[in-house]
Amino acid sequence: MYSVSAENSVNTVYIGIDELCFDKDEIDSKDTCTKLQLKDNITAYIEKRELDRNTEPLECDSALLEKVTSNYIIVKTILSNLRWQDKLVCKLVCSTWRSAVQALQKEQLCPEDFVVDLCSPAKGGGGKGWFKQSGTFRSEPLVVFTFGNTAGMFFCCKCRVFSPRLCEEPCQMEHCLIDLINRHVNAPKNCMVTATANYLVYRPLPFTNTYVHSITHYTDRWNNPFLAGIYVPKIPNVGLKVINIKSQDTLKADFYDVIDELTQDNLIKGVVVYVTDKYLLNSIDDIVFLHYLKDVQPDIPYALGGCLVEDTITNGKDIDTIIDKLNENADFISENLLSMCLFTVPKNIPDTEYNFEMYSVVINSSEWKKPFIQQAITEFSNNVPRFEHSIALKLSCVGRDQKHVIEQDFFRDAFPDTPIVGCYGNGELGINHPARVKPEPSSPAAKRYKDASKPHHGVMYSYSTVFVYIGWGKMTSPKGPLRR
Known part of the structure; x- marks a missing residue:
């Protein structure tokens, strides 16, 4: 063995x-x-x-x-x-x-x-x-x-x-x-x-x-x-900005100032966020700074998905440090409290010049049963266009247990040409883009259940799953009036 x-x-x-x-x-x-x-x-x-x-050149005409x-x-x-x-x-x-x-x-x-x-x-x-x-x-x-x-x-x-x-x-x-x-x-x-993260998902194409x-x-x-x-x-006209926050004291310089500069000439299409437990040890209220993304482009929706992970690595220096720690027979823990990837496109060019979109869907804690999971993914699938190239990140709560396989199978059925990769944690961040329309619960018990599944501060969930869909290239199947 x-x-x-x-x-x-x-x-x-x-x-x-x-x-x-x-x-x-x-x-x-x-x-x-x-x-x-x-x-x-x-x-x-x-x-x-x-x-x-020190090689002999080949003899040719x-x-x-x-x-x-x-x-x-x-x-x-x-x-x-x-x-x-x-x-x-x-x-x-x-x-x-x-x-x-x-x-x-x-x-x-x-x-x-x-x-x-x-x-x-x-x-x-x-x-x-x-x-x-x-x-x-x-x-x-x-x-x-x-x-x-x-x-x-x-x-x-x-x-x-x-x-x-x-x-x-x-x-x-x-x-x-x-x-x-x-x-x-x-x-x-x-x-x-x-x-x-010690709980991972990896679903390549068959x-x-x-x-x-x-x-x-x-x-x-x-x-x-x-x-x-x-x-x-690398996708034409699509940019990537990685932000690492190592201290709450430098939040303005590390986040707000960077976002202000970035959005002068660019639109944010989507954000992937990894939060370490070191960040949330203080207060979950600290996550509200992410709403600033909405402030800088209030009329333009964007995708957002994230997860609470053990640690992040975003540069070669961290790998060098891992090697040093291995030689010292010691642990490696980065100083990253929060790491995020922001995908952008230029403001002043038509969307046909980049053909790039990001979407995200939150399957919250109240959607526990198989029919509800299928309904959420089907609704998302019906409102998201298909692209020649695409990937999906699944960022989920480990506490959803065997629902993981059900969710992945439904997503694979809806997006058969999209590989899936991601991880599980103990807290998720997400935004529904496109927005989901849900009927109001008819009974008091159903209303209490729905209220319990609402996100903290609009983005932080528990016992949920967030799928982030990234598509680019030729649009093979337009769905709904989603493109700006």
Whole structure:
């Protein structure tokens, strides 16, 4: 059987010998965990220097080579198969290659999901391809949503055990799993937003090679590492702003001033909020500052979804700190009280120039029975347009128990081409966009039940589920008068 062991409280994980077939001495020995380095060509790109390679050039006809490398159609076809990190370098070759890369950025807009599942070695974990992705990350990312349990966030292991291979020549050191994901998906950009929660959901599309790793709710194997997420490519005219609030004393500078500047030239389309329990230890009343988003654009609706999580990571420095703490055999806790992602579009261009929308729906505590859940998702589905590309974040209360699978199945039926990823916590934030119309309860008992399910301060819920739907590209099925 697959097994793990943890040292102290940091959940440093070692893999069972039978599954990985490496020496026991390698498991028992604890070497220093080191930061992964970027590939040489990417490092040279960042440092703006030439890269000398000790390789023999291939012999080929120079005239043919010139025709191939200068033909726009051929170049574009070749470059279309490269990962986005390599495209960064290709833009510097010449104007033809730069034009090809820029054209591909507008065409290769498909999201992709990824997973590292060490909970279920029979599904392909345990060193037989730890990192799996549904497709190639072909365009520069706008944002990478990542969710991991505590064991996954603090997982590290010998270099030569990792798959895919991390170092050109496997070193004798250990590497951190979240660092692996960062290098493959996010680096050298800094747009990965990670939430730590021991209850996760991951529902890829059925035809993908990651579908076998689907997670719907908490399992009794959750002490083993699991990380999953969704990569969203850069979308024309769509911006992302990440705000971290580390102190309530700096709320004006960290939030109000940023929002004021951001909304001078942009519209907020949607907000994803992660709140740590450190923030809500003082008072739930502190969450009311989120209403300022409504103040700055009172006539333009936006989506909002959030969840109470254990911790957040929003930059590479946090990953460096995790590695340092692993070497010190200590815990890592970021200083983030609250982290949010704001998606924006320019004010002064027509919506046809970006084809990007966000919507959110709250299934509250009173909608506990299966027919009510189905009705809420059906109503949302009937009022939300379909896009060529889409993802959904599910941010839910762990206390809804087996309702999780019902909700996900109904949402998958309504949006069959939309992958779902998210986490569970003990408090949710949400706004219904489009607004939901509900009939008034007919009996006093029903009214009391409805009043109990109302949100705190308009955005904070309990025992609820929030779905955030993000769609872009061509609109395949318009629904209702929702576009501004």
